[in-house]
Amino acid sequence: MSENKKITEIPIGPYHPLQEEPEFFRLKIDGEKVVGIEIEIGYNHRGIEKLSESKSFDQATFLVERICGICSTSHPFAYVNAVEDLAAIRIPERAKYIRTVVGEIERIHSHLLWLGLAGHFIGYNTVWMWCWKYREPLLELCERVFGNRNHYAMMKIGGVRRDISDDQGDLIRKDMGDLVPKLDMLYNAIQDDPVIKARLRIAGTLTKKDARAYCVVGPTARASGIEIDVRKDDPYAAYGLVDWNVVVREEGDVYAKTMVRIDEMKESVKIINQCVDRLKEVKGEIETEIKEIPEGEGIGRHEAPRGEVFHYVRSRGGSVPYRHKVRAPSFMNVFSNEVAVVGGTIPDAALTLAAVDPCYCCTERMQAVDTDSKVYTSRDLIRMCQEKTYELHRKMKGGK
Amino acid sequence: MSRILTRSIWVYHFAAAPCNNCDIEILDALTPKYDAERFGIKLVGSIRHADCMLLTGVVNSKDLPRLMSIYQQAPKPFFVIAVGTCALDLGIFRGSYNVVGPPDKHIPIDAYVPGCPPKPEALLSAVVKLIEKVRNDTSKPGKKKVKGIKKL
Secondary structure (H helix, E strand, O other): OHHHHHOEEEEEOOOOOOOOOOOEEEEEEEOOEEEEEEEEOOOOOOOHHHHHOOOOHHHHHHHHHOOOOOOOOHHHHHHHHHHHHHHOOOOOHHHHHHHHHHHHHHHHHHHHHHHHHHHHHOOOHHHHHHHHHHHHHHHHHHHHHOOOOOOOOOEEOOEEOOOOOHHHHHHHHHHHHHHHHHHHHHHHHHHHOHHHHHHHHHOOOOOHHHHHHOOOOHHHHHHOOOOOOHHHHOOOOOOOOOOOOOOOOOOOOHHHHHHHHHHHHHHHHHHHHHHHHHHHHOOOOOEOOOOOOOEEEEEEEEEEOOEEEEEEEEEEOOOOOOEEEEEOOHHHHHHHHHHHOOOOEHHHHHHHHHHOOOOHHHHOOOOOOOOOOOOOOHHHHHHHHHHHHHHHHHHHHHHO | OHHHHOOOOEEEEEEOOOOOHHHHHHHHOOOOOOOHHHHOOEEEOOHHHOOEEEEEOOOEOOOHHHHHHHHHHOOOOOEEEEEOHHHHHOHHHOOOOOEOOOHHHOOOOOEEEOOOOOOHHHHHHHHHHHHHHHHHOOOOOOOOOOOOOOOO
16 A cells, blocks of 8 residues: 555556557556556547448448558558458469568558657657658658558459559659668668667567567567567568568567667668569469359458557358458567566656557457456346437437 | 737637647648748647637537536637538438437537648638638627537
8 A cells, every 4th residue: 555655657548649559558657667558549439340241341441541541551461361361362463562562561560650759759850850751752752653652552352453563663763762772871870879779778678578468469579579560471472472571579678679670670771673674574363353242250450550460251142251350469469568668767667668569540440348257148138228218218218 | 809810819628539630730831841830820728727628529428417517517609610521410420329419519619621631721710710700700709609518
């Protein structure tokens, strides 16, 4: 009891100047030191899984795209993988390369976005402005090649919606060439700047053991020394056909997470360049025609910028999914903050909370209701139903 | 009174269950390419300092009480810009069980920016149009009616 008296609670959110999205943290602090954290989400829940059951298989591609605006190709990518697994569809080789290009361009702009926000969180708004300035040509490239700055709608069950012409391929290569020196500059700037380094080194260390215990995925896991990447472990699209490396670092602090992301961007540039070269040789169809989706179930995975996205689709025949389950990477990563934040100071907490690149739009797929594990039998449910009906009758009579 | 506000509009950003895309485009409008701050448009952290609110996303049942309480804290006169297709007519999320929007059912909206997501140019143009609208508005500033939260 006497120990509890010393603990102060600081609420962060749900609408906080530092946060992009609505989410709520309750920091428990003892002096300057954080001793505990509670995370409450649900401000972004839109019922997408249920909504998906009312859309046709093709429409659901557009719906899952709008789960999250930053990883707006990752969800459709995993979803089409799931449906193709369900219906045993093989996609043309050209479509595989195009899918890979879209996925990797998205990874680069997402990581640049995160890097900018990380700069913003440590009070270096220059980093924010510069990163977003370098991100802008990529968004323009997306608009020219895929038709929109975000939400490209390139994925389609059985292939892709739009082709990448040779001219557009040259455009992509040129932009990637322009990007590499900028990435090098950012890499060196962060590596050489003693202030940034000192700030990032002390914040939010997630040990390998904790990372395993919390089942973290993506760059968060790779920065803690766990070599996990769906693109390498279970190659899909063209990831098995090109040459690239998984970036792993051992330290587990925010500095390692930053460096993993910068190195990953360079790997992405490598992948994109190889794919664009191959697109000039591999010609042909960009989609397979789908007649119908049979009964069955399928899973699809994609390594989103934040980690592994998992989609499960079940079909009972017909045109709509019977069940569609989404598991986003932030769902695993956000809760690793429970250990990463504890032990640090309050200013570090904001940075650490952002360091896993949380995406609450992706995460909020369901609402868990904890009712102290009470089991309702059918008799209980009938009784509750009768009580409610009785209550309604009473209200209606009272209203008259 | 409201004309004075048009010289340098400070905006507050409220995310009511969006997909993040409009929010990122709002931030994009502040970065060097578009640089909204040269027009005096500034993003502020509290609605008490703001003249205008950028509202993104469909409003869900958990956000609605917060939206209403934040709107009531706003200094009046106050403008609201609904950003993105979701904030206009719910877009693809129409019919979801948790969505209680669109926002104009609950608070008055002064300008709409369609698009999924709208480009930063569209956002700047919306602010400019709003400024023009306010400057040309000769009618006396009346008190806007705000509907209370419907009891569920």
